[in-house]
Amino acid sequence: MPVRTIQKENPYPLVALVGRVNVGKSTLFNRLIEEKKAVISSDAGTTRDVNYGIGNWRDFTFQVADSGGFVPKPTDEIEEKTYAHALAMLKKADVILFIVDGKEDIHPDDRAYLKVIQKATKTPVYLVINKIDKQKEHIALSSQNWNKLGIGSGYSVSAASGRGVGDLLDEVHPLLKRVATPAPTKAPIKVAIVGRTNVGKSSLLNAILDEERVIASPIAHTTREPHDTIIVYEDQPIILIDTVGIRKQSKVQHGIEYEGVKRSIKNIEKADVALLVLDAMTTASKQESRLADIAVSSGAGIVLVVNKWDLVEEKTVKSSDAYKKYFHKFFEFIKWAPDIFVSALTKQRVKKILDIIIEVQKEREKEIPQEELTAFLKTAMTRQPPIWPMGRKRPRIFGIKQRLGCPPTFILSVNSRASIRYEYLRYLENRLRELYSFQGTPVMVVTEEKSKKKSA
Numbered sequence: 001m002p003v004r005t006i007q008k009e010n011p012y013p014l015v016a017l018v019g020r021v022n023v024g025k026s027t028l029f030n031r032l033i034e035e036k037k038a039v040i041s042s043d044a045g046t047t048r049d050v051n052y053g054i055g056n057w058r059d060f061t062f063q064v065a066d067s068g069g070f071v072p073k074p075t076d077e078i079e080e081k082t083y084a085h086a087l088a089m090l091k092k093a094d095v096i097l098f099i100v101d102g103k104e105d106i107h108p109d110d111r112a113y114l115k116v117i118q119k120a121t122k123t124p125v126y127l128v129i130n131k132i133d134k135q136k137e138h139i140a141l142s143s144q145n146w147n148k149l150g151i152g153s154g155y156s157v158s159a160a161s162g163r164g165v166g167d168l169l170d171e172v173h174p175l176l177k178r179v180a181t182p183a184p185t186k187a188p189i190k191v192a193i194v195g196r197t198n199v200g201k202s203s204l205l206n207a208i209l210d211e212e213r214v215i216a217s218p219i220a221h222t223t224r225e226p227h228d229t230i231i232v233y234e235d236q237p238i239i240l241i242d243t244v245g246i247r248k249q250s251k252v253q254h255g256i257e258y259e260g261v262k263r264s265i266k267n268i269e270k271a272d273v274a275l276l277v278l279d280a281m282t283t284a285s286k287q288e289s290r291l292a293d294i295a296v297s298s299g300a301g302i303v304l305v306v307n308k309w310d311l312v313e314e315k316t317v318k319s320s321d322a323y324k325k326y327f328h329k330f331f332e333f334i335k336w337a338p339d340i341f342v343s344a345l346t347k348q349r350v351k352k353i354l355d356i357i358i359e360v361q362k363e364r365e366k367e368i369p370q371e372e373l374t375a376f377l378k379t380a381m382t383r384q385p386p387i388w389p390m391g392r393k394r395p396r397i398f399g400i401k402q403r404l405g406c407p408p409t410f411i412l413s414v415n416s417r418a419s420i421r422y423e424y425l426r427y428l429e430n431r432l433r434e435l436y437s438f439q440g441t442p443v444m445v446v447t448e449e450k451s452k453k454k455s456a
Contacts, residue, residue: 011184011232012054012063013176016093018086018117020070020109023101024130028159029053029066032169050089050213052228057169062176063230065089070113085212090121094179095172102129102156106148114149126172127154133161188230188237189361192267192300194291195277200307203344204277205229205242208353233354241267268294272406273301273360273440275353280308280323280341284330292334299407301360301441302337305353310343336433338440360440364406368436373400373410380431386424395419398450408432409444417447 015032017025033053051066067089068082090096096117100110117125129146146154155171157164193201206212213229229240243264268274274295278284295302304327312319320341328335338356342349368376377400386395397420398413410432414420425445432443 011181011230011237012061013094013180014063014065014092015055015172015176016065016067016089016096016123017099018067018070018090018096018113019099020107020113023099024159025066025099026051028097028099028128028130028157028165029064031159031162031165032064050085050227052230054230057173060173060177060180062180065093070109070116081212087116087120090117090123093121093123095175096121096123096125097128097168097172098125098151099128099130100146100149100154102132106146110149114151124175125151126168127151128168129154129156130159132156133158133163184232184235184237186236188239189357190239190241190267190270190272191275191357192241192243192264192271192273192295193275193277194243194264194268194295196279196285196287199277199279200344201277202242204275204305204307204342204350204353205240207342207344207347207350208240210347234358236358238354238357241271243267265294268300269298271295271298271300272364273303273357275303275305275357276337277305277307278327280306280312284327289331292331292337296334296442299442299444301364301407302334303353303356303360303440304331304334304337304339306339306341307344309341309348310346336439336441356440363438364408364441366408366436366438367404368402368408370401373402376400376431376435377428380428383431384427386420389419389421392416392419395424407442407444408438409446412445412447413450414447415449417449420447 017029019025029051032055034055035053050068053064053066055062055064067086070086071083098114098117100106114125127146127149155164155168157168159165193205195201209229209231227242229242231238231240268291274291276288276292276295278288292302306323306327312323323341324339327339331337338360340349340353340356342353344350377397381397386397388394393416396415398415400413401411403409403411410428412420412425412428425447428445429443432438432445
């Protein structure tokens, strides 16, 4: 069987945002994608990895990349990797927006970074003069003489208020349309990679992509904000979201870490599938159980990804069975979740994760014909009728139907919601799983009172 590979990355034209630290790249990024995704802070170096998002202008979809601020002389490993990742992103860009601070004069770092860009790529560069909030500031730009940079007089904008951003997009829009390729026809699967700190989430993403897309380091909290990577695999667009490592709430520090964790939880709640990354060398924790509960409550599918499998010594054919038994006992409330044992370091089995994601999404979208549901309900009720709770109406179930959408949701028409116990809904869920699997996805069985319906 041939090895499947990622067919295409960045299926949309790419707009790269670059500039020195604290010129407002992340603010403009959030403005272009119309979402508060990037963490904004006055602290230099808040953005480390290249952050990707989707923008839309005049019914045209494009991709936006927010890079870490330029530092002329990196002083540590993280600054060096931030710089290297920004350069790698530049070479993939179709348009570069070079952002400067309009409230300051030309900075030596502006000139230094522009030279680096022009040496690295021939991609068109547009000068964007940010933080121009008022018309009088726009007029005063002539005294700043931004023409000295040699890439035109620039476009004045206020990323914070949105002033001038539309005019800028009108300018780059024709160029983006010229380089555009046919966009994917399928809706993307949003996949959140979640877990505690240092379980290898960023390393796992890099292994799946077979390149160092995000900075991976043994230093805790290297990832400060969620990061999206868009790929197309087997004709299916997938958005991989590398989230911040989430600690106990009492240990989360206010500021950048707090904002990063808050955005990560929102990404879990909006995800189609959550990859819960576990460390094979440590026991599972209540924190990971909480993350799984957030995913289930929001209707996301779940895959248990046990990382660092290469570090388990003296493995036998029974080793994975023992680990499976342990993790499924700990996460008993998601015993329907598939598991996979991988090594982000050696890339063992990491590509299979994409196949599992696609299969789980198919399970989330599975629809059962109405005639099958009707027959299922009759059989289930014959096998085990609902118990008549003392002091309540006699329970009567008139029918069942599936609500369209994800996750699979089934509605029971009943005479009294209070008469149908929670245990009976779980019983019906388990019977549905016996017949239709629904591996990797929550299944919701809910009640709806309809007193005049005929009995099933």
